[in-house]
Amino acid sequence: MTEFILARPNGRKIPREDKIFGISNRAKAAIAEKGRDNVINGTIGALLDDEGKLIVLKSVDEVYRQLAPTDYAEYAPIGGTKPFKEAVQKAAFGDHVPDGYLEAVATPGGTGSLRNVISNYSEPGDQVLTSDWHWAPYNTIAGEIGRKIATFELFDADRKFNAKDFAAKAAELLEKQESLVIILNTPAHNPTGYSLTLDDWGKVIETIEECAESGKAIALLVDAAYIDFAGDEDEYRKFLPLLGTLPENVISIVAYSLSKTCTLYGARCGAMICVAKTREIADEFKRVCEFSSRGSWSNSAKIAQVILSRIYSDPELLAKVDEERAGYRNMLLARGKAFSEAAKECGLEIVPYDAGFFVSVPCDDPDAASRLLEEQDIFLVPLAKGIRVSVASIPESACRKIPPLIKEAIEKGC
Numbered sequence: 001m002t003e004f005i006l007a008r009p010n011g012r013k014i015p016r017e018d019k020i021f022g023i024s025n026r027a028k029a030a031i032a033e034k035g036r037d038n039v040i041n042g043t044i045g046a047l048l049d050d051e052g053k054l055i056v057l058k059s060v061d062e063v064y065r066q067l068a069p070t071d072y073a074e075y076a077p078i079g080g081t082k083p084f085k086e087a088v089q090k091a092a093f094g095d096h097v098p099d100g101y102l103e104a105v106a107t108p109g110g111t112g113s114l115r116n117v118i119s120n121y122s123e124p125g126d127q128v129l130t131s132d133w134h135w136a137p138y139n140t141i142a143g144e145i146g147r148k149i150a151t152f153e154l155f156d157a158d159r160k161f162n163a164k165d166f167a168a169k170a171a172e173l174l175e176k177q178e179s180l181v182i183i184l185n186t187p188a189h190n191p192t193g194y195s196l197t198l199d200d201w202g203k204v205i206e207t208i209e210e211c212a213e214s215g216k217a218i219a220l221l222v223d224a225a226y227i228d229f230a231g232d233e234d235e236y237r238k239f240l241p242l243l244g245t246l247p248e249n250v251i252s253i254v255a256y257s258l259s260k261t262c263t264l265y266g267a268r269c270g271a272m273i274c275v276a277k278t279r280e281i282a283d284e285f286k287r288v289c290e291f292s293s294r295g296s297w298s299n300s301a302k303i304a305q306v307i308l309s310r311i312y313s314d315p316e317l318l319a320k321v322d323e324e325r326a327g328y329r330n331m332l333l334a335r336g337k338a339f340s341e342a343a344k345e346c347g348l349e350i351v352p353y354d355a356g357f358f359v360s361v362p363c364d365d366p367d368a369a370s371r372l373l374e375e376q377d378i379f380l381v382p383l384a385k386g387i388r389v390s391v392a393s394i395p396e397s398a399c400r401k402i403p404p405l406i407k408e409a410i411e412k413g414c
């Protein structure tokens with residue numbers, strides 16, 4: 001049987017079932033049959049409570065319930081409403097606003113920002129640079145618009161950020177193409193939970209400055225989807241001013257998402273915010289990104305734009321949202337800590353982890369190990385270089401329990 005009937009393959013391999021959703025469906029079936037207490041579903045990329053229910057910030061939900069029909073039924077302008085564009089810059093940068101010309105364009109989640117950056121700052125056939133451990137949809141987003149993902153090794157032999165390989169791969173790509181898009185997902189990287197330190201950032205900036213000497217166009221995309229679940233909001237934003245120090249032929253773009261920050265995953269809201277050296281480059285950013293939005297999803301949904309604007313227009317409400325989120329963030333951080341400690345106790349190697357929704361365990365045959373774990377009703381996601389555990393979706397007790405079981409499965413599966 002050919003893989004396609006009427007649809008054109010266009011060079012793509014499209015699986016019949018999304019791998020993660022497939023595992024997740026098997027986990028749900030196991031829960032239905034054996035009960036929640038007997039199954040561990042560490043596949044879900046959303047924050048769940050200890051009973052497996054989606055956490056929705058009450059303070060955000062209250063704003064939602066007070067909306068008027070025009071707040072959600074009306075079209076928003078293509079680039080986003082004015083109050084949203086102001087609010088989202090405050091949300092993304094906090095007290096760490098980089099120097100330069102800033103412009104925000106609303107997008108459907110961080111995904112929309114990724115798509116718009118790749119389509120506007122690289123050319124068909126180009127390779128986009130990111131780390132070897134990365135969120136798999138980067139490949140799909142790039143591939144759908146005729147680009148490919150190239151990777152550098154995120155960690156060196158000492159388990160530190162591999163600045164050397166980053167520099168080598170960036171230089172190699174710039175030899176071959178006229179422009180370069182770099183995606184760095186930090187802090188609380190998916191799937192490893194790593195956050196670039198300020199020292200790592202210093203090396204990234206140094207490399208990009210060197211690359212910029214080529215005179216070619218460089219776009220540095222900071223995928224900050226998890227920035228509000230990494231730890232202290234202020235501490236984890238300290239790298240942002242560095243984006244304002246880059247030369248004129250480098251544009252930095254922060255992809256900010258309300259999916260995790262406001263627990264509004266399904267409202268599909270985010271923004272791409274540029275830091276540009278000149279007014280002209282910032283204006284160009286707005287023009288090209290709004291044009292691309294028009295030609296893909298058109299306007300972004302208005303509802304979450306209104307919600308964020310309301311939150312930022314009311315300091316008391318903002319404090320309430322921040323406080324509520326901090327409570328859940330502490331719960332998440334405690335789960336991550338429990339997993340890391342249990343891994344250390346049983347001698348299970350994990351990829352350097354700092355914070356966030358996921359922890360990754362390196363292994364040679366992730367599919368075999370995760371199949372063995374499924375037999376014990378532990379559902380995790382096999383990746384190319386290891387297994388991803390969503391500590392966001394399992395209770396702290398499960399985080400403590402599973403490291404020895406993962407170790408055993410890896411040893412048996414290899």
Ligand code: PLP
Nearest residue numbers: 109110111135185190225257259
């Ligand atoms: N970037 C990373 C690394 C993610 O894990 C996700 C979502 O899981 C996103 C971006 C984008 O999510 P959304 O489009 O919902 O904002």
